[in-house]
Amino acid sequence: MKQSVPTPAARFPEVTLLITHYNRSSSLARLLATFEELGTHFGEIVVSDDGSRPEHQQRLREIQPQYGFRWLATEKNRGLGNNLNKGQDAVKTAYTLYIQEDFIPNPEFVPALAEALRRMQQDPSLDMARFYAYFKYPYLKPVGDGFSEMQFSIRYPGYKKFYMYSDHPHLRRSTFFQRFGRYREDLRGDMPEYRMMISFLKNKGKAIYFERYRDLLTQSNSSVEPSTIKRNFLRESDNFLVATVRHFYRHIKMNWDYLAGR
Structure with a gap:
């Protein structure tokens, strides 16, 4: 019988794995277990919790000794902006790998992370x-090894050009706030990320993008631990009329917010 070859260890001492968490402790445990199975080690793991329910906090206590993460707790839910800020503030390494707890890394993720880190260091x-990503970014310049540089100009057609920054899994410099400011803590839902997206563009952020964007990670939610972001009918409907109105609304709003620097 052919014996399985163990996955070689991949060590990233200059990278902190930052995970935002809220009421999805089983998903968090799955993410950490998968990184362990992939032989991936980081300089530190930081779990920034946003006031989860007692049963999820108990689960974090149970798995913390096994995975050795630093747990940043808060007494009550203070919103995504606060959770992201306190998590990033705790990072001590030069780079931050940000992943939400409902993602599962595939084996292909590890070499892609290594290549992204190499490029950022150089x-x-x-x-x-x-x-x-949920969709392919429309303006890309290939740079090799599966990556492309994301291109933005206010003159490019369409509104999807604005989605250069995203809260989906990414590697960033831990000095991110010095260039782009902090997440807004006075806004709810996914608005803190939207404002960060505008700031990233206004401050001429530069990003690379893995073109096979569905190969590296899988996002998995269940009825037991569903997504914690609730979107209304107008944002999700596939109705042709609703989708058309939504398209024009986003085009106008994003261009206005960018030009107004909001």
Whole structure:
């Protein structure tokens, strides 16, 4: 019988794995277990919790000794902006790998992370490397090894050009706030990320993007631990009329917010 070859250890001492968590402790345990199975080690693992329910906090206590993460707790839910800020503030390494707890890394993720880190170390102008998306970014310049540089101009048609920054899994410099500011803590839902997206563009952020963006990670939610972001009908409907109105609304709003610097 052919014996399985163990996955060689991949060590990233200059990278902190930052995970934001809220009421999905089983998903968090799955993410950490998968990285362990892949033989991936980081300088530190930081779990920034946003006031999860007692049963999830208990689960974090149970798995913390096994995975050795630093747990940043808060007494009550203070919103995504606060959770991201306190998590990033705790990072001590030069680079931050940000992943939400409902993602599962595939084996292909590890070499892609290593290549992204190498490129960021060699090119100080790179602010971020993105590993996942819901759709392909429309303006890309191939740079090799599966990565492309994301291109933005206000003159490019369409509104999807604005999605250069995303809260989907990415590697960034831990000095990110110095260039782009902090996440807004006075906004709810996914608005802190939207404002960061505008700031990233206004401050001429530079990012690379893995073109096979569905190969590296899988996002998995269940009925037991569903997504914690609730979107309304108008944002999700596939109705032709609703989708058309939504398209024009986003085009106008994003161009206005960018030009107004909001």
